[in-house]
Amino acid sequence: MPNPAAQTVVSNPAYDPSEASHYKVIRRNNAMVTFDASKIHIAMTKAFLAVEGGSGAASARVRDLVTRLTGQVIEALQRRQPGGGTFHIEDIQDQVELALMRAGEHEVARAYVLYREERARERRQQSISAPQADIPQIQVKYPDGTQRTLDLKRLRAVIEEACSGLGEAVSVDTLMSNTSKNLYDGISEDELFQAPILASRVMIERDPAYAYVSARLLLDRVRWEVLGEAATQAEMAARYPEYFRDYLQTGIAHELIDPRLGQYDLDRITAAIKPERDLNFQYLGLQILYDRYFLHVRERHIELPQSFWMRVAMGLAVNEVDREEQAIAFYEVLSSFDFVSSTPTLFNSGTLRPQLSSCFLTTVGDDLDDIYEAIKENALLSKFSGGLGNDWTPVRALGSFIKGTNGKSQGVVPFLKVVNDTAVAVNQGGKRKGAVCAYLETWHMDIEEFLELRKNTGDDRRRTHDMNTANWIPDLFMERVESGTAWTLFSPNETADLHDLTGSAFRERYEHYERMADAGEIELYKKIPALQLWRKMLTMLFETGHPWITFKDPCNLRSPQQHVGVVHSSNLCTEITLNTNDKEIAVCNLGSVNLIAHLKNTASTDQSALRTDSTPEDLLELLDTDKLSRTIRTAMRMLDNVIDMNYYAVAKARNSNMRHRPVGLGLMGFSDALLEMRIPYASPAAVAFADISQEVISYYAIEASADLAQERGSYPSFQGSLWSQGVLPIDSIELLAASREHGVDVDRSMRLDWNGLRDKVRKGIRNSNCLAIAPTATISNIVGVSQGIEPIYQNLYVKSNLSGEFTVVNSYLVHDLKRQGLWDEVMVNDLKYFDGSVLPVDRIPAALKPLYANAFETDPEWLVEAAARRQKWLDQAQSLNLYFGQPSGKKIDETYRLAWKRGLKTTYYLRSLGATAAEKSTVQTGTLNAVSGHQPKACAIDDPTCEACQ
Template identity: 65%
Template sequence: MQTEMNRDSQPDDRDAIDIEDAGVSTTAPGQLRVIKRNGKVVPYDDDKITVAITKAFLAVEGGTAAASSRIHDTVARLTEQVSATFKRRMPSGGTIHIEEIQDQVELALMRGGEHKVARDYVLYREQQARKRAERDSQFPEPTHQVDLTVTMEDGSRAPLDMGRLEHLIREACRGLDYVDADKIIAETVKNLYDGVSIKDVNTSMVITARTLIEVEPNYSLVTARLLLDKIRAEALQYLDVAERANQEEMEALYSQTFAAYVHKGIECELLNRELADFDLEKLGAALKGERDLQFSYLGLQTLYDRYFIHHNDTRIELPQCFFMRVAMGLALRENNREERAIEFYNLLSSFDYMSSTPTLFNAGTLRPQLSSCYLTTVPDDLSGIYSAIHDNAMLSKFAGGLGNDWTPVRALGSYIKGTNGKSQGVVPFLKVVNDTAVAVNQGGKRKGAVCAYLETWHMDIEEFLELRKNTGDDRRRTHDMNSANWIPDLFMKRVVNEQEWTLFSPNDAPDLHDLYGEAFEQRYNEYEEMTRDGRIKHYKRLPAINLWRKMLSMLFETGHPWFTFKDPCNLRSPQQHVGVVHSSNLCTEITLNTNREEIAVCNLGSVNLAQHIGDNGLDREKLARTVKTAVRMLDNVIDINYYSVPQAENSNLKHRPVGLGIMGFQDALYKQGISYASADAVAFADQSMEAVSYYAIQASADLAEERGAYQTFDGSLWSQGVLPIDSIDILVKQRGEDYCKVDRSQTLDWDSVRERARKGMRNSNVMAIAPTATIANITGVSQSIEPTYQNLYVKSNLSGEFTVVNPYLVNALKERGLWDNVMVNDLKYYDGSVQPIERVPADLKERFRTAFEVEPRWLVESASRRQKWIDQAQSLNLYIAEANGKKLDVTYKMAWLLGLKTTYYLRAIGATQTEKSTVNDNKLNRVSAVAEEPAQFDKAADVPQACSIDDPDCEACQ
């Protein structure tokens, strides 16, 4: 909070005649200075007087060509007269009040014979004085009388304006139930001291309000609104629009602010100059300032800290300007740019849909790297390996998450013809990749993040499993990098049947890398036969179940490697006619072809499912509108995107894949009164994803009619009328009925969609469900398809600590008269669980199960129902309480049998002990602090490890 705590004039219409903001200038210190009405002292600036007098003339005489020349000359003369008066009075410099300057302007106009202009100027000053008086009268006499001064930014002191402070807090509480403005006011004042800085006054209000979130979720909205006051003051002053504005004033000021923001962003070389070519007046008028009020504290603080454009550490973006900037960046190539920008803005600012983090970071900027993730295949030669590492660095530099396929690289001990030596295998190179990811961060906003994939038949697989161990040779460990198993169906069959498994070096079995399904199985058996007759000497044979157990053990112990399945990713891929899926991405939801010439790229965004639930369940009409616009926005990313390596541009323009996902699944269940651990939740997962798939495929087909099909459409499954639901038949045929137990039910008319797709698709891939870690925070819903972690806990990140309380639980308990301080303390004691609390009714206990209270089978079953509709995959975290070998074995075999393409983190947890705190002392609750990355099991501490939100392992996609 800046000078907003002292009474000041109402922000003036910038077309009006005033010199109130004669301030931000380049005048050297030690000369004339101006005291503004709020007490702030700024350098004297002739240019501000020139602008004010010019506006006065234009308001009276208009801006005709004939008048312009006279006005210019007259204004220059009058400005010189005014300035000369003060320089004559104070030749050594000094301070002048703003009212004195305006008095001299009046006199200069009168002496110059400009009586009509002078008259209008006098009337205008009177009008503004009345506005200031009315504004001051809006603040009732403060209920708390304090004798404190605050220290302004320039070091001067001024009395604390309690009327202004109370007004801000009451405005923040307006329209919200169960919040107490007087309580916030009283606690804020307790934390202040004489001479407190003006910024710390706002900080005190914010901290006071946020300590109350644990007892009432609406305080999160109050806290966000108090934070908005600081954000407005920072941006408005920098943009030279106004000193500050409250929320009501801001709704009127937004249109004016927007044009100033765009021009300032371009001037500071932060925004694309093409944005100035838009009709900024039209776009500014479309901004909806009232949508600022829908932010939670976590969401708004996240935007402020990491997303808003800044210059010299000052944020120059306001929330609605931010959304419009992103919308404009995505509409740059549209024919009707303003209309599309407004359409895109309305979708984003309503929270119905949110683009992925790279798009939010970079849309409309000078370097629009908007894509979320990149997939590469690393070749088996030294030049190719280091070229791939270089590509990693370049992609990471501009905020891309990476997935690397390392299967082609020969194994440890393999013969190298060029040197007549033996290979060191994959692992030493992965150490370099790990350190590169640390060294090259994502645009300075997130640490670099990469996931290495290796097929289960590779000779280095056992050492690959141990990459994240904390023991052993540290030169063969990668503590900062993710890893994932790329598992063929044949291996899973061998595990189920307890048969042997053979490991090869890819230089001895080179074609296994590109084979899947029955072709892989046949060729693999041939290679095994070669080991028996001596044609292949470098191999290892072991029981498949032993390797499987080690995979599960390492996943439990280190959180890696994740389990992803090669065959369903390829057999159900629409693009199998032009390549092979060799890995997934950083977050395991992208399944695109890669090779030496093509780096796969995917462009992500997520529908907020909770925003599409009405009184009768899923609002399909609204969902159809949202999906249609969202797919268009995603397709636009492909043409606007900045590509840091040519292989990525080649691949993306050729195939045009996008990944439309969902978030807020748990919120959607709460709104319908459905427990996550239920058949109803499984059915909703099925039907909601069916609807998203139905509308998304049609939207891509619509774009193909308008813009043309993607280059490699002919021969794809789409061109054959084979939709994702139909591709299950291919998987069952290749894998066998006994090994594929996928539900095939459907409720919509898919025949018409098949015919649409057969005629042409704009995008090779259309759907993928990403983790949505950060954009879910922004919109205030549960991440992706995740169940609620806990009903009450603290989320920690670099922006601070945020109390998170389940508002749906609180409202349900209020309806039954059960929400009180005792319930809050019980939730703290039981780690956010309602299960042990006797007075909570059984139906609420069932509905509000937390993630570790939902059996994993419900997560897997729901994911299976979604997967049948998705042409790519989904980031699926698995929560297992009191995890053991048997539970892990059953869960991951079930995931494979039910047709999942990939899984993501394993979240395993043991007994935890809550750090207790009381409600009444207003200390920030420290219940089971957790952050954004899925937790790993720490045997030593026996608690969930929680990483920072700024560790991108779970958010590089979104």
């Protein structure tokens, strides 16, 4: 077979050489040449012709197939280094081999592998027989133009330090060997730092321990950039205090850091810094921090991980009486990953423009001035990293009369197009895309066109491809769906009070307007079957991912603040339920407890058995409630401080936040906790754990807020709230149940001393709202745990976001398979082939498969049942995605009706497998029993807009 790496230049019009102009190829002799995509095409064509011949139809098939496969190889290479870089010749050949295998061209792939092995043997033989020559020295180019010989001893020392303490799972020699493939004579200093990182990154799929190795190698590069010279981790215990002082001075001088941080007792602060916690990061987490969170001066970063955490902590403690004591306490929970503040807080705490709040909710008035004022507010709020939820229900519908012009309205949709484009234009300082969600009540005359905003067909002037949308559904509509009766659409300029009515009051007024319409007393209305509209809602949700399904009455009837207003929408991620009006923009301030960090030692757990029927009492014993109490007390103080420290771009947001002081304490790592306890997500025990874990978190959050009220006073609008009446979230379920004919079907059991807490809360509470579960799309990646309350997405996959592509492997699965002697290269390839699913892999024991079933292999009813148990403890809502591996109209319909009946306030994305996903056969049996490729509809996992309130 001809040499696949042959350097013969042949013109190939299928590829544009300029596309690869930023890439180089390192040959086996360490020489570097320009990357030429056509050579991959030539080598692959020769491989096919050597096996199949080259006549007639076969030749045409080969030409088309090779063109497609070559494109896949190039795409795979460029994904690894999207900004340009170098590839070793063997890396390219590895990708060619993978492309052939994935295309099912096994004979060609086999011949290709055998040829590579033969050539490798020839090179080894030549090496043995040839006279030994000195190993050529590699020269490194430095930024000042000088060159120095590569210090191989230091390179090995860095790799040894990165592997230290990780045991036999990692190999220094293997990493040194793979790193050498990325070296060439004349390599730049930056590329030299990158070489071992690239070598380690590709090993993550073989063992998750390499995620820590990769992070430590990246840390070596970050230290070099920040300190201006190389420094080992061992040296940082002595270096951090001096560096931290210099870092603050630099940040203050460049107007990046609040000068008040320089007024702390820095001896006390620096003594509390723990450099060893730099080693707790996995690669994805540290890379995200480096790319998007660490402060920089003219593209040179000035922050290291522990100075980052301390800057956030000090920024939140500036107004404390003993600010050093509180800053250190805040630093402890952040740097240990016990609790993490939301992304805006991490971005901006301790800076001169501390916009720390996560999300903003607005109501748009039915007036041109109000509409464009709302759009301006969107831009200002989005500029400083806030996610937006807009209530558009008051705006009159298409065709309604406009008295001022004696004309007719164009409705809501044209304005939403402007909102969409504003979100794109204001990109949050280049850190991430602006993001907004528009809400509309189900009785609005524009609802049918609203449902189609995310379609890819139709008039593009009436489409919003970049913003999110959500239905705001009253209970009465769901009752009409259940009964199969008609539903009437109105324009809000004729039925304006429906916007502010809920429960029985809404029902009475709505039915009154229906009678008026029947009598001809309302000009603009439309009657349609409620079930027809519901089906269109679900159809659009499945096809476009929007609008989301959220429920108006549970959000309002269970709101602690119903005495001072109405909840008109949720936020960008559907976990916030706060009042809005023309004078108040609701604000929420978020952070999440890391649940996996608050389990007791489970080392004694029987690793061969699964817990499927454990009671809440059993599971309570596995929670470290003392540590949870301490963490939550500190977290609630941090969240309350956000309100006072916050920069408010809009006065209406400040007024609302100061008057009501809402916060949203959430959680992450729920799936990790289940895996640690050996509990499958699809089990009664998982539902019970959702119940008990949320009860404990809620209890301590409410208690901490009540204690803060004793120290700082209750929030100004406390009197008249449900809190002041001793009505806690667990009690407010009865308010919702009383408004429904069939009540709310959810378990109401409790285990903690809620009576004692009711008495304390009646005396005062610091925050109008305390609890909300956000998606934690970014902060969970930073600390290396599962997102929010999500089930496992996949056991092995490549994640893409603004920081690049990252291999993610389920370390719990790897541990289980290692224990049984099943973790090897074949298993890695099997998991790749089946897109991270364990179900089709025959080698994996049947007993493990329920534990590691992914989100699409878990019946969504289990997610709803677990969410219903959490919802009873929440004064706000939770960001709940629903996954459908084999979606059908019936299943989707049943699941969303169940969510409503269980009393859920909101749902988030509907995620389903691609309808055209091809089935794959197992290597062992050849049966068609697995689905190729998780391709969720409008999936937010890799969408930066999903992160806007994180």
